[in-house]
Amino acid sequence: MNRINPIHIFILIVVLFGFFTFKLNQTKEELRNIKNEYKKTLDVAIQIDAFKKSYKNKAQIKKKINQILKSRTLRKVNIIKEIKNSKIILKSKEMDIASLNYLMGKVLNSTFIVSKLSIKKINNKKATFMMEIQW
Amino acid sequence: MFSKLNKHIETIFIDTDSTNFDIKDKVNVILSPSLYWIKKISLPVTKLKDVKPLLPSIFEDILPAGNYSYSAYKDGNEFLVFAYEDKKILELIKTKGISQKQLNNIYFAQNELSNITKAMKINETQSIYVKDGIVVLLPCCWIKEHGYLNLNDINLSKKHINLKQYNYMIDDKSIYTILILCFIFTIFSAIEYGINLQNIDNLKKKKDEVFQQYSLKPTMFQNNSLLSNYKKINKTQTKLRDLISTVLSLRLPKTTKITLIDSNKKKLIVHFKSVDINSKMQIESQLKNKNYLSSLKKDILSVEFKL
Numbered sequence: 001m002n003r004i005n006p007i008h009i010f011i012l013i014v015v016l017f018g019f020f021t022f023k024l025n026q027t028k029e030e031l032r033n034i035k036n037e038y039k040k041t042l043d044v045a046i047q048i049d050a051f052k053k054s055y056k057n058k059a060q061i062k063k064k065i066n067q068i069l070k071s072r073t074l075r076k077v078n079i080i081k082e083i084k085n086s087k088i089i090l091k092s093k094e095m096d097i098a099s100l101n102y103l104m105g106k107v108l109n110s111t112f113i114v115s116k117l118s119i120k121k122i123n124n125k126k127a128t129f130m131m132e133i134q135w
Numbered sequence: 136m137f138s139k140l141n142k143h144i145e146t147i148f149i150d151t152d153s154t155n156f157d158i159k160d161k162v163n164v165i166l167s168p169s170l171y172w173i174k175k176i177s178l179p180v181t182k183l184k185d186v187k188p189l190l191p192s193i194f195e196d197i198l199p200a201g202n203y204s205y206s207a208y209k210d211g212n213e214f215l216v217f218a219y220e221d222k223k224i225l226e227l228i229k230t231k232g233i234s235q236k237q238l239n240n241i242y243f244a245q246n247e248l249s250n251i252t253k254a255m256k257i258n259e260t261q262s263i264y265v266k267d268g269i270v271v272l273l274p275c276c277w278i279k280e281h282g283y284l285n286l287n288d289i290n291l292s293k294k295h296i297n298l299k300q301y302n303y304m305i306d307d308k309s310i311y312t313i314l315i316l317c318f319i320f321t322i323f324s325a326i327e328y329g330i331n332l333q334n335i336d337n338l339k340k341k342k343d344e345v346f347q348q349y350s351l352k353p354t355m356f357q358n359n360s361l362l363s364n365y366k367k368i369n370k371t372q373t374k375l376r377d378l379i380s381t382v383l384s385l386r387l388p389k390t391t392k393i394t395l396i397d398s399n400k401k402k403l404i405v406h407f408k409s410v411d412i413n414s415k416m417q418i419e420s421q422l423k424n425k426n427y428l429s430s431l432k433k434d435i436l437s438v439e440f441k442l
Contacts, residue, residue: 017324021320034338117398
């Protein structure tokens with residue numbers, strides 16, 4: 001009667017089964033959490049990257065501004081461009097309405113951060129203009 | 136180790152009428168014929184394994200209600216088949232002062248004592264006798280005995296049985312089926328557990344790679360804060376563009392002109408010149424859905440939008 005009782009083996013295997021089921025559920029929960037975390041991290045990373053590319057790409061912003069200012073419409077307009085550490089300031093003491101419309105259209109349709117804008121009418125054809133673009 | 140092998144194990148005969156034993160070592164137990172049912176039968180099968188499935192039906196008609204185990208042994212061309220109640224035998228052994236731990240092997244009297252040729256006393260009140268090849272138990276006064284049977288002189292056979300304490304609750308087949316299923320599930324659980332650990336590790340590595348690839352800040356708190364800041368900027372810039380577009384597309388009275396557009400990070404101010412009460416209402420009616428503050432001083436209408 002020294003045989004191991006099958007009930008004891010049964011209990012042992014059931015305990016082992018319970019243990020692994022418990023550990024498995026724990027890892028399933030952990031896996032679910034880390035999957036969500038990973039998805040969230042990737043989502044945040046992609047969004048930040050997209051915003052950085054749109055708003056914080058200094059070289060790209062400078063290049064685009066230069067292209068706009070060198071366009072046929074604005075080439076002859078007296079627009080002063082000041083480049084500072086984290087921004088570009090565009091100024092004109094006297095700008096005709098057509099050029100102003102063109103410039104505004106181009107700037108506002110691009111993904112620039114316009115931190116300041118001031119347009120004051122001088123007369124029916126002219127206005128003063130100041131715009132600050134940040135990165 | 137050798138001393139253990141050489142150690143002699145005492146053999147006892149157990150019957151319901153046996154006196155209590157005072158033994159502390161291991162014992163071999165020979166079960167009295169009163170503790171089992173026996174049949175000697177001829178069957179149209181030759182192999183023992185073919186007999187075993189038939190055992191319950193062989194005893195079906197004669198056994199009282201109970202939970203029985205069965206054994207069978209070949210005896211020439213015939214079979215000796217046994218039925219016994221594990222629980223009852225174990226309980227009896229216990230009441231006779233033998234614990235389950237002391238039990239070495241358990242034998243049927245039929246298999247161990249069938250060679251005796253004369254009636255022998257087995258205890259004070261009972262004798263063993265073999266009739267027609269079947270070992271029977273008799274009260275001692277029924278037959279002339281030829282002394283006491285010394286059980287320790289008997290060479291025990293290998294035909295011992297294992298008594299199952301719980302066989303009345305669940306049969307062996309069910310236990311083994313459940314056991315195998317549990318074992319399989321345990322193996323699967325263990326494998327899945329390992330795979331999950333591997334996947335967790337891989338995802339952690341991939342997450343680190345995302346941090347490097349996108350040059351993220353060290354903590355998600357900082358990154359979420361940065362993203363929230365960008366979203367705020369995006370919202371403000373979209374609103375600024377939307378408001379400028381709305382202002383420039385207003386239907387103004389002929390005399391009314393826009394003289395100032397001024398904005399910073401928080402607000403947008405627009406001045407309209409040559410505005411009277413009627414034109415003010417006309418302008419404001421077109422700005423219904425926008426959140427703004429307006430003031431009219433002389434003929435200049437100042438409209439302030441919050442960004």
